[in-house]
Amino acid sequence: MPMRRSDVIEMIGERVVTFSILGVLSAALGALFYFYKDLPYGGYAIGLAWVLLVGGVVMVLFSVYCSHEMRKVTSYKVQCPFCSGINVLTAQPEKDFKCGLCHREVPIKDGQVLPVFQVRCGYCNELNFYSEKNDVLICEKCDHEIPLTIEEGKPVKHVPKAYAVSDDERLYELTLVGHGGHREELIAALQHMLALNRNQVKQLLDEVPVTLLTGISKKKAELLQAQLALHDGAAEFHPLS
Numbered sequence: 001m002p003m004r005r006s007d008v009i010e011m012i013g014e015r016v017v018t019f020s021i022l023g024v025l026s027a028a029l030g031a032l033f034y035f036y037k038d039l040p041y042g043g044y045a046i047g048l049a050w051v052l053l054v055g056g057v058v059m060v061l062f063s064v065y066c067s068h069e070m071r072k073v074t075s076y077k078v079q080c081p082f083c084s085g086i087n088v089l090t091a092q093p094e095k096d097f098k099c100g101l102c103h104r105e106v107p108i109k110d111g112q113v114l115p116v117f118q119v120r121c122g123y124c125n126e127l128n129f130y131s132e133k134n135d136v137l138i139c140e141k142c143d144h145e146i147p148l149t150i151e152e153g154k155p156v157k158h159v160p161k162a163y164a165v166s167d168d169e170r171l172y173e174l175t176l177v178g179h180g181g182h183r184e185e186l187i188a189a190l191q192h193m194l195a196l197n198r199n200q201v202k203q204l205l206d207e208v209p210v211t212l213l214t215g216i217s218k219k220k221a222e223l224l225q226a227q228l229a230l231h232d233g234a235a236e237f238h239p240l241s
Helices: 005-035 042-070 183-194 198-205 218-229
Strands: 076-079 086-089 117-120 127-130 172-179 210-216 233-239
Touching: 005 042, 005 086, 172 183, 172 198, 172 218, 183 198, 183 210, 183 218, 183 233, 210 218, 218 233
Parallel strands: none
Antiparallel strands: 076 086, 117 127, 172 210, 172 233
């Protein structure tokens, strides 16, 4: 997989700076040792001076070589089909890669960028993108599976249940199984929830456990259970057989 041209240049640039600084420092230190070679015991440092001088020159020459290699880095421009941003790589990509601007996987087939299509999620109305390489699609916002149109005769593929949200299509019944000390608050909540008068609600409380609603969705049952819990009402919900 070709690298981004900017990453390659940055990597080479770091080498140029590092070896340039080390080379100059090494040469300067070697020159300092050589300058004091005539002092007492200075002869012992002459060998080290030459090593530092030679090493410094080599590192500087290597940094110059790296600078020359930086100009040889090739560039290949690839336009992202999602955001239309330009990605500059060192060669033509053969595999999918992540766009440096929108961070989406750019689909590649036979070295060419595939066109992408748009589809809205039927659950949350979020706009999603896909290409011909997608057999299945999960909404980026709500994680529901989005059915894709496929060729006639081609088997339909589905996302494994562990990777996508699946709605419970069963119907449930909500049962009040107990209540606490905040009886008046619970009565008011049940009046609003069941559209009953006060006497009818009080009679229900005297007959617990009692079924409050039946044939409702799981989400609604969970919501009503939480509302009753705020008023010390204990409720359970079970799927209808």
